[in-house]
Amino acid sequence: MSEKRTEIGAIGEFGLIERLNEQIKIRQKGTLKGIGDDAAVLDAGDMVKVVTTDLLLEGVHFDLSYAPLHHLGFKAVAVNISDVAAMNAIPTQITVSIALSNRFSVEAVEAIYAGINAAAEQYNVDVIGGDTTSSRSGLVISVTAIGEVEKGKEVYRSGAKENDIVCVTGDLGAALIGLQVLEREKEVYMANPNMQPELDKYSYVTSRQLKPDARMDIIHELRDLEVVPTSMMDISDGLASELFHICKQSKVGVTIYEDKLPIDKQTFDTAVEFNMDPITCVLNGGEDYELLFTIDQKDFDKLEKHPDIHFIGHITKEDSGKFLVTKSETAVELKAQGWVHFNQK
Amino acid sequence: MSEKRTEIGAIGEFGLIERLNEQIKIRQKGTLKGIGDDAAVLDAGDMVKVVTTDLLLEGVHFDLSYAPLHHLGFKAVAVNISDVAAMNAIPTQITVSIALSNRFSVEAVEAIYAGINAAAEQYNVDVIGGDTTSSRSGLVISVTAIGEVEKGKEVYRSGAKENDIVCVTGDLGAALIGLQVLEREKEVYMANPNMQPELDKYSYVTSRQLKPDARMDIIHELRDLEVVPTSMMDISDGLASELFHICKQSKVGVTIYEDKLPIDKQTFDTAVEFNMDPITCVLNGGEDYELLFTIDQKDFDKLEKHPDIHFIGHITKEDSGKFLVTKSETAVELKAQGWVHFNQK
Numbered sequence: 001m002s003e004k005r006t007e008i009g010a011i012g013e014f015g016l017i018e019r020l021n022e023q024i025k026i027r028q029k030g031t032l033k034g035i036g037d038d039a040a041v042l043d044a045g046d047m048v049k050v051v052t053t054d055l056l057l058e059g060v061h062f063d064l065s066y067a068p069l070h071h072l073g074f075k076a077v078a079v080n081i082s083d084v085a086a087m088n089a090i091p092t093q094i095t096v097s098i099a100l101s102n103r104f105s106v107e108a109v110e111a112i113y114a115g116i117n118a119a120a121e122q123y124n125v126d127v128i129g130g131d132t133t134s135s136r137s138g139l140v141i142s143v144t145a146i147g148e149v150e151k152g153k154e155v156y157r158s159g160a161k162e163n164d165i166v167c168v169t170g171d172l173g174a175a176l177i178g179l180q181v182l183e184r185e186k187e188v189y190m191a192n193p194n195m196q197p198e199l200d201k202y203s204y205v206t207s208r209q210l211k212p213d214a215r216m217d218i219i220h221e222l223r224d225l226e227v228v229p230t231s232m233m234d235i236s237d238g239l240a241s242e243l244f245h246i247c248k249q250s251k252v253g254v255t256i257y258e259d260k261l262p263i264d265k266q267t268f269d270t271a272v273e274f275n276m277d278p279i280t281c282v283l284n285g286g287e288d289y290e291l292l293f294t295i296d297q298k299d300f301d302k303l304e305k306h307p308d309i310h311f312i313g314h315i316t317k318e319d320s321g322k323f324l325v326t327k328s329e330t331a332v333e334l335k336a337q338g339w340v341h342f343n344q345k
Numbered sequence: 346m347s348e349k350r351t352e353i354g355a356i357g358e359f360g361l362i363e364r365l366n367e368q369i370k371i372r373q374k375g376t377l378k379g380i381g382d383d384a385a386v387l388d389a390g391d392m393v394k395v396v397t398t399d400l401l402l403e404g405v406h407f408d409l410s411y412a413p414l415h416h417l418g419f420k421a422v423a424v425n426i427s428d429v430a431a432m433n434a435i436p437t438q439i440t441v442s443i444a445l446s447n448r449f450s451v452e453a454v455e456a457i458y459a460g461i462n463a464a465a466e467q468y469n470v471d472v473i474g475g476d477t478t479s480s481r482s483g484l485v486i487s488v489t490a491i492g493e494v495e496k497g498k499e500v501y502r503s504g505a506k507e508n509d510i511v512c513v514t515g516d517l518g519a520a521l522i523g524l525q526v527l528e529r530e531k532e533v534y535m536a537n538p539n540m541q542p543e544l545d546k547y548s549y550v551t552s553r554q555l556k557p558d559a560r561m562d563i564i565h566e567l568r569d570l571e572v573v574p575t576s577m578m579d580i581s582d583g584l585a586s587e588l589f590h591i592c593k594q595s596k597v598g599v600t601i602y603e604d605k606l607p608i609d610k611q612t613f614d615t616a617v618e619f620n621m622d623p624i625t626c627v628l629n630g631g632e633d634y635e636l637l638f639t640i641d642q643k644d645f646d647k648l649e650k651h652p653d654i655h656f657i658g659h660i661t662k663e664d665s666g667k668f669l670v671t672k673s674e675t676a677v678e679l680k681a682q683g684w685v686h687f688n689q690k
Contacts, residue, residue: 006451016451017477020458024465024472028437030493031471040473042438042491045390053474053489055442059481092373093387097400097487106351106361113365120369126376127369128385129398132362136404142442142487144398146387148375 036249037156038086038233039147048154050147052083058138065189066182069108071211072141073115079236080145081123081214082289086234088155088219089147093128094120097142099135112141123216153228155293160231160250164294164315167229169218169308171262172239173278176285177270178202178209204266212289218309225302229293238284242292243322244336253320256313256334258327283324283334381594382501383431383578384492393499395492397428403483410534411527414453416556417486418460424581425490426468426559427634431579433500433564434492438473439465442487444480457486468561498573500638505576505595509639509660512574514563514653516607517584518623521630522615523547523554549611557634563654564636570647574638583629587637588667589681598665601658601679603672628669628679 008016026034032048033041039052056076058064064072077094084091096116100109109132120127125145185197199206214234222229231246239261243254261282271278294315295303303309313325322334353361371379377393378386384397401421403409409417422439429436441461445454454477465472470490530542544551559579567574576591584606588599606627616623639660640648648654658670667679 004452008447008449008451008454011451013477013479016454019451020454020477023458023462025462026471027465027469028471030437031473034471034473040438040440042394042473044394045392047390049387049389049394051438051440051474051489051491053440053442053476053487055444055476055478055485055487057444057478057480057485060444060479092375093385093396095385095396095398095489097398099400099402099405099485102353104353106353106356106364107349109353109361109365113368117368117370120372124372126371126373126379128376128379128387129396131398131400132358132365133400133402134358134405135402137482140400140402140444140485142398142400144396144440144489146396 033156038083039089041087041154044148046151047148048151050084050087050089050149050154051144052080053142053144054080056141058140063186064139065186067210069111070115070118073112074119074211076141076143077116077119077123077145078212078214079289080143081119081125081216082212082234082236084145084147085214085216085219086232086291087147087149088153088222088228088232089149090219091123091125091145091147091216093126093146095129095144096127097130097133099133099140101135101137104139123214155229155232156249157231157233157246158249160246160252160294160315162252162315162317163297164230165297165300165311166254166256166313166315167293167295167303168235168239168262168290168310168312169215170288170290171264171267172235172288172290173271173281173285174205174208174264174267175212175287176281177267177274177276178205178207180274180276181206181270182209202266202270204264205270209287212287214289215291218291221306227295227299227302229295232291232293235288235290235292237286239292240283240334241336243334246292246294247318247322250315251318253316253318253322254313255316255320255323255325255331257325260310260312262310378501383428384434386432386499389493391496392493393496395429395432395434395494395499396489397425398487398489399425401486403485408531409484410531412555414456415460415463418457419464419556421486421488422461422464422468422490423557423559424634425488426464426470426561427579427581429490429492430559430561430564431577431636432492432494433498433567433573433577434494435564436468436470436490436492436561438471438491440474440489441472442475442478444478444485446480446482449484468559500574500577501594502576502578502591503594505591505597505639505660507597507660507662508642509575510642510645510656511599511601511658511660512638512640512648512654513580513584513607513635513657514560514655515633515635516609516612517580517633517635518616518626518630519550519553519609519612520557520632521626522612522619522621523550523552525619525621526551526615527554547611547615549609550615554632557632559634560636566651572640572644572647574640577636577638580633580635580637582631584637585628585679586681588679591637591639592663592667595660596663598661598663598667599658600661600665600668600670600676602670605655605657607655
């Protein structure tokens with residue numbers, strides 16, 4: 001081992017990943033896209049196959065004190081299906097590897113797999129491999145998802161162009177607020193195990209955190225309407241961060257409008273209860289697993305009446321920058337991380 | 346969670362996997378083979394793609410007190426490439442996910458990735474995805490490998506037929522003996538950290554444990570010679586166990602000959618030093634990552650002179666059973682696990 005020791009904290013996880021990715025070479029002509037999008041894209045005759053993978057660890061990505069095992073199995077699949085959807089592809093197969101210690105019973109493992117199989121059924125995919133192995137410590141779940149789409153119909157982060165319309169599905173910020181509720185209830189329970197958590201009035205936000213749904217319905221509808229987005233990705237790290245990725249890879253700018261941002265009433269009310277700014281939650285909340293995409297203006301008519309697609313802004317020239325226009329018609333520069341709402345300054 | 350609690354130990358890891366696999370359904374016509382071979386097989390036009398995955402955990406699958414990080418990265422890739430080879434396919438892409446705690450430095454992570462990239466270069470594959478995430482405890486590495494082969498040329502465990510010749514590559518048992526040496530040196534070092542391990546005279550067996558090589562050379566040579574094996578798998582759990590898989594899936598029996606089994610002199614001598622029976626090591630030693638395959642008799646001439654392919658026996662009718670013919674010409678029934686050599690009775 002080298003004698004020099006640089007702490008990962010010194011360059012950050014993001015810096016580390018960038019440094020490692022610099023070493024990676026592409027050798028195969030069948031690799032149409034490697035690292036850098038929601039999924040890799042591989043040549044497969046008239047079709048392309050897309051491949052994406054996620055590694056989930058107990059204590060880092062999930063907390064078993066409030067995540068039911070069935071939901072956890074479902075979510076581990078859904079977050080990968082969401083990446084397949086973000087390429088405009090239809091998922092076809094998954095592999096699932098699980099490592100667990102003997103504190104888990106056979107029934108517990110079966111509950112995880114029941115969630116995995118429920119997701120496989122819902123998204124119409126086959127479980128084609130993986131293994132179940134022992135772990136010295138926590139639960140580890142590794143899922144790889146494969147999908148396919150007609151060659152040329154796959155959608156990258158890099159295709160947005162000036163005047164395209166920016167669209168998001170569903171509503172945003174709920175998963176982050178759901179996490180706040182679950183963390184609070186966990187603390188209450190830890191302080192007094194006889195207290196029953198009061199989750200009924202938070203059922204929407206907590207379900208968005210515990211059992212997110214990949215938006216395959218939208219992908220099928222876009223096909224039926226013959227709309228191919230110019231760029232797309234799923235919203236796992238927050239809308240603002242994802243807009244930065246699309247702008248960087250498409251070499252464009254963006255303007256979005258606060259009054260167009262979709263937020264559920266329960267998310268809004270609970271954010272206020274937690275003394276959090278709802279718009280900050282919408283912009284920076286993670287794990288929504290909704291789709292962010294851009295369309296050519298000519299396709300607007302086809303989607304205009306869709307009840308679950310929201311038109312939040314438009315793509316601009318790169319040197320125009322990235323802005324949020326507030327309800328009071330002030331243009332505020334978007335920040336990818338740690339964005340602070342203007343009201344809080 | 347269910348109120349009933351069955352310990353995993355009560356049904357065993359193998360029993361658990363069987364129980365979980367029973368729940369799995371195949372829905373996609375593009376899934377040509379799901380669980381049950383070295384890799385899954387997917388339709389891809391004129392080709393098929395094969396997909397295999399492995400999850401490796403510190404303390405379960407490797408021990409960092411003697412596994413150099415560079416070798417570990419290499420091995421994590423090689424064991425997956427070996428599964429691609431076992432389908433008679435050429436590997437094309439891999440995804441690699443790594444979870445680690447802050448006890449690892451940037452240099453340590455770079456050492457792991459240097460091993461991964463060295464393997465990617467050697468096997469001519471692209472690293473197309475994966476992530477680097479934090480772990481609360483040990484190091485976790487998850488690799489998925491993808492390969493391809495002309496449709497109809499993929500080789501399953503199920504194609505062996507009566508009178509086929511049973512072939513193995515390289516030599517067997519070395520990785521198991523290498524592990525014994527490393528474990529012994531670790532104990533010596535733990536007892537007295539000033540002792541330097543004496544590994545020079547064991548360099549072959551320890552390198553077989555620490556840095557196994559996938560036999561892609563053999564797959565390329567079989568292509569050049571226009572030989573398609575009738576069945577194939579890689580030897581990761583021991584020759585006897587793998588022969589059982591081929592016999593079960595091909596519905597055949599097998600007879601192999603002790604005097605034909607390939608063992609390296611260092612493996613033999615070290616086994617004796619450890620008071621282990623060398624033939625037991627060959628039959629039941631894991632992690633050799635050599636290839637076990639069967640060929641039609643008509644192909645024998647093409648391979649007869651190959652310096653690294655050994656003809657160890659032949660396939661029989663299923664009801665003839667599975668036998669090892671010893672040097673003293675006694676037929677001993679093969680056992681898949683815990684096989685005891687006749688001399689030790």
